[in-house]
Every structure is written in structure tokens, then in C-alpha cells.
Amino acid sequence: MRRFFINSLNMIGLLAIVSFIILPSCKDNTDCEALIVVKQASDTTIVVPNAKVKISKMDVNIEGVTNAKGEFRHTFKLEAILDVEAWDETQTPPTYGKGTIRLEPDATVRKLIVVQ
16 A cells, blocks of 8 residues: 555656646746738828827727838737727828737737728
């Protein structure tokens, strides 16, 4: 009986060690980057520089402006599903577009917003 008990403990210890080696460990870096690209609906090869961008959902509210390539980047600490709005006030009448982005840990997620 004692030998069975000792062998059982050895087997449990061996399984514990193997599971720590085989199972993936938690990642320290879980940053999620959003890359928003704003383009015109009339011609999606044309990017919209200086377009205003808003990424929001409940207590998240990030605003910014696209660069010369029509891109806006922001890094979040946690994954989430967020609403994205973009508008270009330089056009007459102003153009507007919206969408949704799902952030993923340790990745850059690209979202195209078409304004019309």
C-alpha cells in the first residue's frame, strides 16, 4: 500500500512538471494596437489625411487625426470590441464613416473606414 502511495505521488509530480512545460505560458505583453485607415468612398485608392477619428465604447474614448497616409494608430492594454468613427470636415459637405474593430492581444489590427 505504501509503495502504491509513493508511486502515485511521483506520477502526480511528473504530470505537473510535464504540464508546465507543454502548456503555453501567459504572455507578459498583451498590448493591442489599432490601425485605422480612412479612405474615400468615391475612390478607395485615395486616403484621407487629417480626418478626425474617434474610437469609443462605454468608458473608452480615444480621439485623433489621421497622418498623411490616412492612418491613425493607438495602443490599448486589453483586447476589446470598439466602435470607430471617422469624418472629414474639409469636404463640402463633410464626409462620415463608421465601423467596428476587434482588438487582439499582441497584434496590430487594421480597420478600413470609408467616408462618404
